[in-house]
Amino acid sequence: MEERVILVDENDNQLGVMPKMEAHEKAVLHRAFSVFIFNDKGQLMLQQRAACKYHSPLLWTNTCCSHQREGESNIEAGRRRLQEEMGFTTELKEVFSFIYKAPFDNGLTEHELDHVLIGSFNGNPNLNADEVEDYKWMTLQEVKADMDKNPSIYTAWFKIIFDKSFDKLTHA
Structure with a gap:
C-alpha cells in the first residue's frame, strides 16, 4: 500500500490526504516532522540517508524525518520513525x-509544514540499511561550520532548519 501524506493549510489544518509521491510531484503542502536527537555531551546524531532513497541519497541530515499518518500525533509519528x-x-x-519548499533535481518538490x-x-543506533547509510555525532557548532x-x-530541509532556527535548537 502506497504511503499517504496529510495535506494541510498554513495553519496545519488538515485538508485531506494524498499519495506521498503525488504530493511531491505536485508540490502540495503537507505535514511532516524532523527529529533531532542529542546526547549528554550536547552532540546531535546525524544520519546519512541510504543510497537507495528516491531523493537526497547519501546526504547528511537530522536524526530522522518523515510524514505523520492519519490519526497519529507528531510525537507518535516521530517515535515510530x-x-x-x-x-x-x-x-x-x-x-x-515551519513551512519550507525545496525542489529537487529529479523533478520532485518537498513542500512541508515541518514539526x-x-x-x-x-x-548506539541499530540502523535500518534500507533507510540509513551511516550516522555520526557532532555539536551544532561543528555542523554549522561544516x-x-x-x-x-x-x-535541503536540514540546511533550512539551521538557517532559520539555529537559535531555537541551541536553546531547546
Whole structure:
C-alpha cells in the first residue's frame, strides 16, 4: 500500500490526504516532522540517508524525518520513525514548526509544514540499511561550520532548519 501524506493549510489544518509521491510531484503542502536527537555531551546524531532513497541519497541530515499518518500525533509519528530508521525510541518534545519548499533535481518538490521534535539518547543506533547509510555525532557548532564549508553534502530541509532556527535548537 502506497504511503499517504496529510495535506494541510498554513495553519496545519488538515485538508485531506494524498499519495506521498503525488504530493511531491505536485508540490502540495503537507505535514511532516524532523527529529533531532542529542546526547549528554550536547552532540546531535546525524544520519546519512541510504543510497537507495528516491531523493537526497547519501546526504547528511537530522536524526530522522518523515510524514505523520492519519490519526497519529507528531510525537507518535516521530517515535515510530525513529524506531524504524534508527532502531531505538526515546521521549520527544515538539519545539517549533515551519513551512519550507525545496525542489529537487529529479523533478520532485518537498513542500512541508515541518514539526521539529527533539529528544536525548546516549547509545548506539541499530540502523535500518534500507533507510540509513551511516550516522555520526557532532555539536551544532561543528555542523554549522561544516555546512558552511560543504553545503552540498546536507539535505535541503536540514540546511533550512539551521538557517532559520539555529537559535531555537541551541536553546531547546
